Amino acid sequence: MDEFILIFRHQDGNKVASPEQIQVWMKQTMDWIGGIAAQNKFAGGNGLPFDEARVVHHNRVVTNGPFGEIKETIGGYIIVKADSVEEAVEFAKGCPVLQGEGNTVEVRRIAKSDGTNS
Amino acid sequence: MDHRELIPHLFRTEARKIAAVLSKLFGIGNIGLAEDITGDTFLAAFETWPYKGIPENPTAWLYTVAKNKARNYLKRHHLFINTIQKTIQSSVPTSEEPEIDLSxxxxxxxxxxxxxxxxxxxxxxxxxxxxxxxxxxxxxxxxxxxxxxxxxxxxxxxxxxxxxxxxxxxxxxxxxxxxxxxxxxxxxxxxxxxxxxxxxxxxxxxxxxxxxxxxxxxxxxxxxxxxxxxxLPAVNGLMSLMCFHTSRLPARKDKNGELVLYRDQDEALWNLDLISQGAFFLRAASQGDQISKYHLEAAIAFWHTQKDDTAEKWESILQLYNRLLQLEYSPIAALNRTFALAKARTKEEAIVEAEELNLTGNHFYFALLGELYTEIDDEKALRHFSTAFTLAKTQADKSTIQRKMEGLQKPP
Structure with missing residues (x-):
């Protein structure tokens, strides 16, 4: 079984929704993750708060951001265990983030610690 | 109390104290020796008390005999002296005779x-x-x-x-x-x-x-x-969990010793002192920023001390199981989470998730499916209960499932 990271890209919820709405999203996210964990397929995850986000550029210039394309900012991730990328994609389809138009969940296989790809 | 009752009683309360102190004295390699001397001490009581009568202070008598036996052993058995002496010298450097402290x-x-x-x-x-x-x-x-x-x-x-x-x-x-x-x-x-x-x-x-x-x-x-x-907080969490569970012990058995399911329990038999102690330890557990599985399980057990089926209760239980499963997967937590999902949301939603659980060797899994399909598709429910019945290992589980099946087979 491999591990896949599901990366959520979406707008900063605090900018577009009420605290109550965010509460609802949080609960939906917890239910979604709980369902994956109940299958013993959850391996970890975190939310990435938008405040105090910084980008360090190649010339070591530091900017606030990365808020160029607001819908493409990484807002969080989870890591799941799956037999194939297709199974991981099925998990991703349930992610509440996808309720927002333009939001995405990127699915990537995590390299094994020995550096191999499979 | 005569000696036939007193000695087993004292064994229950005192043997472990003597064994712990002697193990500590002799060192980890000699736990067996500590056990033997503890056993011999009680044997001596069995041999002496019926003839000479029960001593005025039976516990002190046992402690003295245990001390003497330990001392004699140390004197006699030169083989052990070398290994044991190191332990003793470090704890009691001045005394020739090892101090056996049963305070x-x-x-x-x-x-x-x-x-x-x-x-x-x-x-x-x-x-x-x-x-x-x-x-x-x-x-x-x-x-x-x-x-x-x-x-x-x-x-x-x-x-x-x-x-x-x-x-x-x-x-x-x-x-x-x-x-x-x-x-x-x-x-x-x-x-x-x-x-x-x-x-x-x-x-x-x-x-x-x-x-x-x-x-x-x-x-x-x-x-x-x-x-x-x-x-520490996790210890308080565990204690809280134990108190909440223990509060229901008397209500879990009927007159014939059969297990009584939670929903059929008589709340009057729940121990309120233990429930309030559980709440006390849960509060103590909340200090600090670490959440252990014991915290989560204690919080779930707390909600089960509230018999009424409120929306808040099941929503809270569902969220606690969501977190518990992220910390540590277990089949029973997965099943309970799915049951909570049915209570907090709908049975249909829970069925979809239950089908994904992959626990087909587990009779509780089929009992859950039977429960979820009841009233939605009673025929399917019955089939799941009967699979559960086949898989169940204990008589208690079998008769619980049997009752469910009888409930479904009754004409409307």
């Missing part, structure tokens, strides 16, 4: 130190649980065998291997330094948790032993709470 304080300290030694990670979990029962709870081999539904021989072997492992690893009988305690505490809490569950969920029919397992687990957990170095 209340040293008993408590020794028990706590032995708890950490027995639960050293070099030992297997079942070895830890077995030794804890033997040395710290004073259980006989037969009682341990009954509790684990196995025979004396298996338990004897298990204990021997566990002692051998501790000896090989030269585990020190001491409280670990403060900074190591959180790490070492993990396996201690696991052992206490298993000890408790063994009593609470055990399939053994001996209900006295089962209840004692629960109480012993609580007593040992309390040892940790009494010491400021080990009085």
């Amino acid at each position: 209340e304080k040293n008993i408590t300290d020794s028990q706590l130190q032995m708890l950490f030694a027995i639960c050293h990670p070099c030992n297997t979990t079942e070895g830890q649980v077995g030794l804890a029962l033997r040395i710290l709870c004073g259980f006989g081999i037969e009682e341990i065998a009954t509790a684990f539904l196995t025979n004396k021989e298996t338990i004897n072997k298990r204990l021997l291997r566990a002692k051998e492992r501790l000896r090989a690893a030269r585990v020190a009988i001491e409280l670990p330094p403060d900074k190591e305690i959180p790490d070492r505490l993990d396996s201690v809490l696991t052992t206490l948790y298993l000890l408790f569950n063994e009593g609470y969920y055990s399939e053994s029919r001996d209900s006295i032993i089962r209840e004692e397992l629960c109480l012993e687990a609580m007593r040992l957990t309390y040892l940790l709470l009494e010491n400021s170095s080990t009085n």
Whole structure:
């Protein structure tokens, strides 16, 4: 079984929704993750708060951001265990983030610690 | 009380104290010796008391005999002296005669130190649980065998291997330094948790032993709470969980000793003192920013002390299970989470998730499916219950499932 990271890209919820709405999203996210964990397929995850986000550029210039394309900012991730990328994609389809138009969940296989790809 | 009742009673309360103090004195390699001297001490009581009468202070008599036997042993057995002397010299450097301290304080300290030694990670979990029962709870081999539904021989072997492992690893009988305690505490809490569950969920029919397992687990957990170095949030969480569960012990059995399901329990039989103690320890557990599985399980158990089915109750239980499963997967948590999902949302939603659980060897899984399909598709429900019935191993489980099937087969 491999591990896949599901990366959520979406707008900063605090900018577009009420605290109550965010509460609802949080609960939906917890239910979604709980369902994956109940299958013993959850391996970890975190939310990435938008405040105090910084980008360090190649010339070591530091900017606030990365808020160029607001819908493409990484807002969080989870890591799941799956037999194939297709199974991981099925998990991703349930992610509440996808309720927002333009939001995405990127699915990537995590390299094994020995550096191999499979 | 005559000696036939008194000696077993004292064995229950005093043997573990003597065994802990002597183990500490002789060192980890000689736990067996400590057990033997403890056993011989009670044998002496059995041989003497019927003829000479019960001594005025039976406990003090036992302590004196244990001390003498330990001293004699040390004098006689030169073979051991070399290994044992090192331990003794470090603890009592000035005295020629080893000081055998059976004061209340040293008993408590020794028990706590032995708890950490027995639960050293070099030992297997079942070895830890077995030794804890033997040395710290004073259980006989037969009682341990009954509790684990196995025979004396298996338990004897298990204990021997566990002692051998501790000896090989030269585990020190001491409280670990403060900074190591959180790490070492993990396996201690696991052992206490298993000890408790063994009593609470055990399939053994001996209900006295089962209840004692629960109480012993609580007593040992309390040892940790009494010491400021080990009085940590997770320990309070575990204690809270144990209190909430124990509060329902009397309500879980009917007159014939059959298991009574939660929803059919008479709340009047729930122990309110234990429920409020559980709440007290849960509050104490909330200090600090770490959340252990014991916190989450205690919080779930708290909600189960509220009999009314409110939306808030099931939503909270669902969210707690969501978090618990992220910390640590277990089939039973997965099943309970899915049941909570049905209560907090809809049965249909829970069925979709239940089908994904992949627990087809587990009779509880089919019992859950039966429960979820009831009233949605009774025929399917019946089929799931009958699979559950086939898979169930204990009579108690079978008769619970049987009742469900009878309920479904009744004409409307």
